[in-house]
Amino acid sequence: DVKVTQSSRYLVKRTGEKVFLECVQDMDHENMFWYRQDPGLGLRLIYFSYDVKMKEKGDIPEGYSVSREKKERFSLILESASTNQTSMYLCASSLGQGPGLLSYEQYFGPGTRLTVT
Amino acid sequence: AQKVTQAQTEISVVEKEDVTLDCVYETRDTTYYLFWYKQPPSGELVFLIRRNSFDEQNEISGRYSWNFQKSTSSFNFTITASQVVDSAVYFCALRGRGANSKLTFGKGITLSVRP
Numbered sequence: 001d002v003k004v005t006q007s008s009r010y011l012v013k014r015t016g017e018k019v020f021l022e023c024v025q026d027m028d029h030e031n032m033f034w035y036r037q038d039p040g041l042g043l044r045l046i047y048f049s050y051d052v053k054m055k056e057k058g059d060i061p062e063g064y065s066v067s068r069e070k071k072e073r074f075s076l077i078l079e080s081a082s083t084n085q086t087s088m089y090l091c092a093s094s095l096g097q098g099p100g101l102l103s104y105e106q107y108f109g110p111g112t113r114l115t116v117t
Numbered sequence: 118a119q120k121v122t123q124a125q126t127e128i129s130v131v132e133k134e135d136v137t138l139d140c141v142y143e144t145r146d147t148t149y150y151l152f153w154y155k156q157p158p159s160g161e162l163v164f165l166i167r168r169n170s171f172d173e174q175n176e177i178s179g180r181y182s183w184n185f186q187k188s189t190s191s192f193n194f195t196i197t198a199s200q201v202v203d204s205a206v207y208f209c210a211l212r213g214r215g216a217n218s219k220l221t222f223g224k225g226i227t228l229s230v231r232p
Contacts (some may be wrong), residue, residue, distance in 0.1 A: 033220075042208065042224035056218065090162065101152040103169075103212050107219060108162035 003027070005108035012115045017079040021112050023091030030096045032074035033106060034058075034066065037088040039064070049074055057066050081116045088113050119144045120213050123223035129200055131231050138194040138226050140209030146170075148214040149190045151185065152189070156206040168192060199230045 007022035025032065034047040035058075047066040055066050063085060067075045074093075078085055089112045094103030095104040120143040129212045130136045143149065153165040166176060176183045180197045189196050196203055 025221060040224065043222040045219055048219070087137075088160070092162075103167070103214075103218075105164045105167050107164065111160040113160075 004091055004093055004107050006109040006112050008088075008112050009110060010065075010113050012117065013078075013081050014117055015082060017078075017081050017116075019114065019116075020083050021076040021078075021089055021091075021114070023074045023076070023093075023109055024072055025069065025074075025093040025107070026072065027093070027107075028071065029043045029107075030071075031069065031106075033092040033094075034064075034074065034076045035090045035092065036060070037090055039109070046076065056074040081114075083116050086114060086116045119146075119211050119213060119219075119221040121209050121221050121223035123209055123226050125226045126224070127227045127229070129229045129231065132201060133194060133198050135197050136199050136228065136230075138196075138207050138209075138228065140192045140194065140223060142190050142192065142209070142211045144211060144213060144214075146213040146218075151211045152193075152210040152212070152220070153183065153194050154208045154210065156208065158205070162208065165194075197226075199228075201232055202232050204228060204230045 004025045013019050031050050034046045035043040037043050044060050046064050047058050049055045049068045052071050065077045091109040092106040094106040097103055122141045137153045148169045151168045154162045155165055156162045173185055184193045206225045206227050208225045209219050212218050212220045
């Protein structure tokens with residue numbers, strides 16, 4: 001079974017703090033993703049990565065950065081946390097696009113509920 | 118641009134009722150992929166099904182079935198004889214063909230199954 005783990009289930013931080021959210025997958029997946037989930041807005045993509053040291057902006061990258069130094073680990077960084085970054089953060093991973101243009105499904109971690117006060 | 122619309126936001130049914138969750142999508146790609154995910158109260162999204170645009174066969178898996186209709190750009194999900202454990206948020210998602218194509222999610226449908 002694919003396993004995607006996130007470093008914390010719940011996190012409380014103060015405004016202005018630097019926050020690191022860690023994500024690790026154990027299935028040698030090329031692709032990794034960070035989403036945030038808010039009521040009424042669904043899942044929105046923050047950043048994604050198709051390879052080590054590679055990153056691409058998603059739909060809402062402002063206020064965030066990422067790091068992928070190893071294939072299995074993808075970190076989301078809030079340089080200076082703000083109250084509007086209070087949210088559920090979900091990490092996911094997937095294989096690439098396979099034979100016959102088959103697009104592999106994404107596997108999600110349990111999420112980190114971040115509260116910024 | 119891709120778009121996924123889940124017009125129903127909340128559905129409440131009594132156990133053993135059948136329930137259909139609607140999903141309508143928009144894309145300019147001729148090859149694309151559709152997905153359904155379940156998010157139980159624990160929070161982790163669980164993959165349910167993937168459907169390729171060139172495969173219009175409907176699929177049944179136990180109490181779950183999916184109806185893919187390209188003509189109406191819909192990919193609806195039916196739960197037969199619903200159970201309390203089916204209570205969750207259900208997301209429909211769409212991915213285009215390109216290697217860097219992103220997964221676009223609908224806003225989700227909250228299903229409550231009452232005993």
